[in-house]
Amino acid sequence: MLCPAMALANPDFWKHEWPETDFGTTTIDNWVEILSGGPPKDGIPALSDPQFVLVSQETRIGGREPVIAVEMPGESARAYPLRYLTWHEIVNDTIGATPIAVTFCPLCNSALTFDRRVADRVLTFGVSGKLRNSDMIMYDRETQSWWQQAIGTAVVGMLTGTELRPVVSWMEDWDSFRHRNPDGLVMAQPPHNRPYGRNPYEGYDSAYKPFLYSGEFPPHDIDPLARVVRVGNKAWPLDRLRTLEGIKEDGIEISWTSGQASALDTAEIGQGKDVGTIRVRDAAGADLPHDVMFAFAFHAFWPTGIWMLGD
Structure with missing residues (x-):
């Protein structure tokens, strides 16, 4: 009998739920990386x-x-x-x-x-x-x-x-x-029975470690749940941008303004701590695609990414 870890590492484990998915075509080398978050499909x-x-x-x-x-x-x-x-x-x-x-x-x-x-x-x-x-x-x-x-x-x-x-x-x-x-x-508010406005992840962005994550923590002593601004394969710590209220660097401008509540802090989303708003623009002033993500996630998906620490 397969132990749970071995079962999870075998794509056959998922086929009963995903009969139409081609598991033979994938970029995933180690199936143990795939975990259930709790809820099933949909x-x-x-x-x-x-x-x-x-x-x-x-x-x-x-x-x-x-x-x-x-x-x-x-x-x-x-x-x-x-x-x-x-x-x-x-x-x-x-x-x-x-x-x-x-x-x-x-x-x-x-x-x-x-x-x-x-x-x-x-x-x-x-x-x-x-x-x-x-x-x-x-x-x-x-x-x-x-x-x-x-x-x-x-x-x-x-x-x-x-x-x-x-x-x-x-x-x-x-x-x-x-x-x-x-x-x-x-x-508009969706027609579902949910406590909209409530945060089911209360206190998450102040936690010691991420949920269901077993990978490496970020380098440079950066807190895994610190926010970073990702543009391509580069990450700027949000705390650095907050201190400077924005920066012009690497051919782009990143601005920070106060006023936005964290959605992952207090029980009521609107009462969360101020994490501010980020805008990323090119030299001509056009908005650029970017993400404001946790540092551990940047390191997990861009392990050779560049940390823009300013030193």
Whole structure:
């Protein structure tokens, strides 16, 4: 009889739940890296066809609560509140002609938006219930391939190796979004029975170690649950940016402004400690794709990445 560790290290263990997934095509060398986060496939229900209300009509969201902002040329700006994404993790949406997936992995604090088009098809993403390096593994309903959220790349199945195109987005406080976009849209409360506005990971970003993570901790004595701003394969510690209130370095400008509550601190998301808002722009002032993630996750997925410590 296989012991549990050996069973988990064998892809046959997952085939009963994923009969349509091609486990013979993968970039994963060691299956023991794949862990169950607790909920089964679709136990965390991703959203599709979300509804929106005008910014002026929204009354539930506190001013300091974090939202993911997506602003596309010629389209109304949209805000996706973390009070909802904390419980759903993926929103499949379409802005103009662009189908997007807005994603949030609470365990890595990773908030990324992707274009859902791959070759000649549009994918629809769900939550697999599996984790790797504590990061959410998404799956697409069309091919049942598995996708690593932090890197936007398929790691299991027929689409293995395919990379999703990032769409510029950023996390900011609700007050900043609505004051900049008085005619914008905000995702309406989903029709699910969840305690929206509550943080099920109370105190997580002050914990000693990440949940369900057995990899190396970051170098340079950086706290594993410290936030870093990732641009490509480089990471800037948020504390450094907060102290300097932004920086111009390596051909980009990273700004930091106060006002955004952590979604992973207090029981009520809107009462969390101030982690501020990051914007990343190129030399011409255009916003760049980036992530504000925990340091352990950056080190796990970019083990040879560059730490921008300023010394």
